[in-house]
Amino acid sequence: MxxxxxxxxxxxxxxxxxxxxxxxxxxxxxDDLSAAESSVLSRLDRNGPDNIAGLARWDQVTPQTMGATVAALEARGFIERRPDPADGRRFLLSLTPAGVRQLHDIRDAATDKIAAALREHLSPEEIRLIRDAAPLIERVAQYL
Structure with missing residues (x-):
């Protein structure tokens, strides 16, 4: 118990x-990306090309909602469509080089902000504890 x-x-x-x-x-x-737009860029980066329906399932939104997010990202040149070789009626979405740069810029800024907070407010021992716990937290996330 x-x-x-x-x-x-x-x-x-x-x-x-x-x-x-x-x-x-x-x-x-x-940056001026919405949370939904950032999520799509991250998902495509982690999982590779996907279609609108797949992205919608991951983010638990309707395909129509995801379509609007995808359109905004396409208009900015962050993602591109290509025919799905497995199903000619569908398109696969993938990151463009500009989308990869945008995503990396967002991630780098977040990492820099966290690193500054760690250096400024935590002891080296506390930083080591967080570093050692990070893989465990990632493992927990895999089971959710």
Whole structure:
């Protein structure tokens, strides 16, 4: 029973911490992409080309909603469509070089902001603890 209580308390603390980091990072962004647009760029970067229906499933939105997001990213030159070799009626979406640069710029800015906060407000021992916990947090995320 003690393990269940610890797991519940740890889960609640982790959820609060991750939510606060996400909220603060989202509120401090200086780029002009929406959260949905950033999500699509990240998903295409991680998983490779996909179609609108697949992206919509990942983000749990309708294909129509995803279509508007994709159109905005296409208009800015961040993603491109190509015919799906497995199904000629569909298109696959992928990042353009400009989309890759945009995504990397966003990620680099976030990493720099977190690194500055770590250096400024945490001890080297605390930074090591967070570094060592990061792979465990990623592992937990895989099971959600």
């Amino acid at each position: 003690a393990d269940e209580i610890d797991a519940e308390k740890t889960a609640a603390a982790l959820r609060r911490a991750v939510s606060q980091v996400k909220r603060r990072m989202r509120n401090s962004r200086t």
